[in-house]
Amino acid sequence: DIAKLDAYELAWLRCRKIGYIFQTFNLIPVLTALENVTLPMIFAGVGREERLRRATEILETVGLGERLHHKPSELSGGQQQRVAIARALANNPVIVLADEPTGNLDLHTGLEIISLLRELNKEKGVTVISATHDLKMIDVSDRIIYLRDGRIDRYETRAEVYVSIE
Numbered sequence: 314d315i316a317k318l319d320a321y322e323l324a325w326l327r328c329r330k331i332g333y334i335f336q337t338f339n340l341i342p343v344l345t346a347l348e349n350v351t352l353p354m355i356f357a358g359v360g361r362e363e364r365l366r367r368a369t370e371i372l373e374t375v376g377l378g379e380r381l382h383h384k385p386s387e388l389s390g391g392q393q394q395r396v397a398i399a400r401a402l403a404n405n406p407v408i409v410l411a412d413e414p415t416g417n418l419d420l421h422t423g424l425e426i427i428s429l430l431r432e433l434n435k436e437k438g439v440t441v442i443s444a445t446h447d448l449k450m451i452d453v454s455d456r457i458i459y460l461r462d463g464r465i466d467r468y469e470t471r472a473e474v475y476v477s478i479e
Contacts, residue, residue, distance in 0.1 A: 328357050332401030332439075336413040338393045340385040346372060346396045347381040353403040371399040375429060391422030398429060402439075409433065411443040415450070427453050 318326065332353075340349045350368035359367070372381055375395040385393050394414065401409050414430065415423035431453035433439040443450060451457065451474050459466040 328353065329404050330407050332404070332406035332409040334397050334401045334409060334411040334414050336416050338385070338397045340393055340396055342385050345382045345384055346377055346388065349385070349396055350399045350403050353400060357404050368399070368403065371402050372396070375399050390417055391419070391425065394418060394422070394426055395429075398426070402433070406439065408440045408442065411441060413445055413447070414443055415445065415447045423447065423449065
């Protein structure tokens with residue numbers, strides 16, 4: 314029951330079990346892609362060599378193996394989003410919270426990010442919870458929960474949504 318956790322326990326949980334993908338990426342501008350991805354691992358107490366190995370592996374997984382030493386200003390929007398996703402995965406979370414993960418991206422890059430999120434769910438068992446207005450996200454969602462004024466308005470499965478769209 315997380316309601317009973319104290320501040321330290323909540324911080325531990327957030328650091329090690331939950332990954333965050335922000336709409337505006339929130340990358341640290343003076344750090345390289347590799348350094349941005351290693352940052353959460355520092356807070357989790359992961360050793361330097363392990364941090365570098367894992368960050369390199371994750372960045373390669375998201376297609377940025379050639380851009381490890383580039384700063385955010387040297388990356389496209391899609392590349393920055395992939396760094397943000399890699400950073401969210403740094404501590405092997407069981408849940409990823411994504412705020413408009415395709416909101417600042419062109420169509421092609423948005424589809425790549427959607428595919429990557431689906432792959433995380435299917436291959437690694439990561440639960441992805443996304444706040445979005447992008448209808449393409451329906452293709453990778455098992456459940457859709459509609460909110461109105463901060464409350465659940467209705468709940469549908471992907472099949473039910475497809476029926477209502479057609």
